[in-house]
Amino acid sequence: MARMSAEERRESVIRAATSEFARTGYHGTSTEAIAKRVGVSQPYLFRLFPGKKAIFLAAAERCMADFAQMFAEAAERAEGEAAQKAMGDAYVKVIAEQPERLMMQLQTYVAVAAAEAEGDRELGEAVRAGWARVWDAAHLLLGADPSETTDFMGHGMLINCLVAMGFPVEHRVWQGLYPPA
Incomplete structure (x- = not known):
């Protein structure tokens, strides 16, 4: 079997870190757990990051980039309301079928709040920049005005809460949102 390149190893670290951070949060995740999941030593992990x-930021940035890409792919052949529905449906489907992706997103917000409460703004600045890129991507794909894009993203945040709390899509609280196709 061929050895992985450093870039391939970095990618495996980001995937493993996403799983670990999604499950136990920034403060609850050890670099030892990440290294073990990847199958590398901690010293090697720190040669990569x-x-x-830095590992958390890479995982958080990947999380945001993946959602922006998912929106782009969903809206590829649609415009206006059809694009909005396709993007909403794709989002609900992804977070329902891959709850780790939702949990990483939510853990990112918790980590930012905790870091900023301790006076560390670096994490928040990076996450806000990533979230703004997701908002910009949705805005361009929707061809909407800023208010419509904000409504769309606000619906997404409500969906995050409903899925995180375990509401089935048949529940009345989902009325008017984006049920999966």
């Missing part, structure tokens, strides 16, 4: 925060 300078520290735990």
